[in-house]
Amino acid sequence: MSSSGPADTAAVSERRLPGSPSEVTADWLSAVLSDTDDQVIVDGFDITPVGTGQTAATYRLAIRYRRRGPDLPDTFVLKLPSQDLAVRDRVALGYRSEHAFYTQVADSVQIPVPRCFHCEIADEGREFVLLLEDLSPASQGDQIRGCGTAQARLAVEALAGLHGPRWCDPRWASFTGTVMPKPADSAAATGLGDITALATATTIDTLAGRLGDEDVALLREAANLVGAWLLLRPDRFGVLHGDYRLDNLLFHPDGDRVTVVDWQTLAVGLPARDLAYFVGTSFEPSVRAECERELVDAYHRALIEHGVTDYSFDECWDDYRIAVLQIPMITTLGFAFAAATERGDDMIVTMLERGCAASRDLGSLDLIRGQL
Known part of the structure; x- marks a missing residue:
């Protein structure tokens, strides 16, 4: 799947988290990859599924930039909730757990984990997104x-x-x-x-x-x-x-x-x-x-x-x-x-x-x- 188009980051914060690959946009990616010093503009991207997706849905993103921030790679791994809504409800607590790890624990321990570019959760865990370093060819x-x-x-x-x-x-x-x-x-x-x-x-x-x-x-x-x-x-x-x-x-x-x-x-x-x-x-x-x-x-x-x-x-x-x-x-x-x-x-x-x-x-x- 491919997507392209100019990024309008001003409205991104008003949108719900992407719950499926079709809801991932260049606007949203631009917003979460930007910081106060560097405005990132994503021009387009390709998204392909990876893994078996038993409790979550995982994808590889290949991004095309109009404006790239420092140290940003061309590819990422994106984790979204399960595309089976019944499974999503059952494992929402697990999404909350993963969010807690990357936001509260990872920096205080020394186990090797992927670099986390963005981690966000809403609706008691039913909405969840995790954007990570792509470790291929591991x-x-x-x-x-x-x-x-x-x-x-x-x-x-x-x-x-x-x-x-x-x-x-x-x-x-x-x-x-x-x-x-x-x-x-x-x-x-x-x-x-x-x-x-x-x-x-x-x-x-x-x-x-x-x-x-x-x-x-x-x-x-x-x-x-x-x-x-x-x-x-x-x-x-x-x-x-x-x-x-x-x-x-x-x-x-x-x-x-x-x-x-x-x-x-x-x-x-x-x-x-x-x-x-x-x-x-x-x-x-x-x-x-x-x-x-x-x-x-x-x-x-x-x-x-x-x-x-x-x-x-x-x-x-x-x-x-x-x-x-x-x-x-x-x-x-x-x-x-x-x-x-x-x-x-x-x-x-x-x-x-x-x-x-x-x-x-x-x-x-x-x-x-x-x-x-």
Whole structure:
């Protein structure tokens, strides 16, 4: 899709946020890319869809300028709400979460993220727009295929850059950008546990025949533990990505950089939840069993480099084992509330099978029950 025409920025502020690619205009782009010192005029642009669009709609913009501001690129990535209005209503809280990350959190942590040129939200999150740096030719991780240990090491060390700089920061208690209950919120934890049980039942029923009986039994048992599990270890907390997995990571061609995207599931809680979710869903079980201690160690050492103290490797490993419940919780919630796609269904099955295997191998449910 192409668009062109002169930019009239004076009226842009009176317009609603673009909700679809057809509502993106040269006027609007000119306004959001301008600042008080540099007036940008966009002459035209091409917009093409990228990604699978399960909870949001993502596009690449190739812009033609009449007047360009300093350091502005020719291409951007634009994220809009889901084009399915029912999905948009269900995941509006996620758009609010992503807005909170880019406007309140990103500058205070050290995890690598795309440069944000504009982030705006309205109507309780139903209207949302995010204009980001285009990181092409970086390539998205493949959740189904998995990754090698070199990529995984980059990912867990980057993750420490999210958790370490504000480890146990008391200001997280007043942070309002989360979609998950905080460690001290027992009523919200119980409520999320109930929702997870419903999402788990929906997932099992919809994917009937694709999950083995042993996994189905574990998923039901795990769902019944979620409410109490969320309240464990409240003295160790930080901000969580919440959905830290391969599809939300971009690996750069130089082989030594990764960038993290999709911040729609922010939480405050046990930091190892992000770690266990990533490691447990990124490998076939036999491969994970061979490399997971090495990856937990790499994450732990990176935390220390970010200034975390009084946190031993043994404590980190124990947290990792407990945190594996993040996999069935987030995966079933995501399946129940996102738009269905063929690849999405395959991905959910793969993640649940890997997560169930990790839970069994690590004795996670027994460990959790022993803590309750």
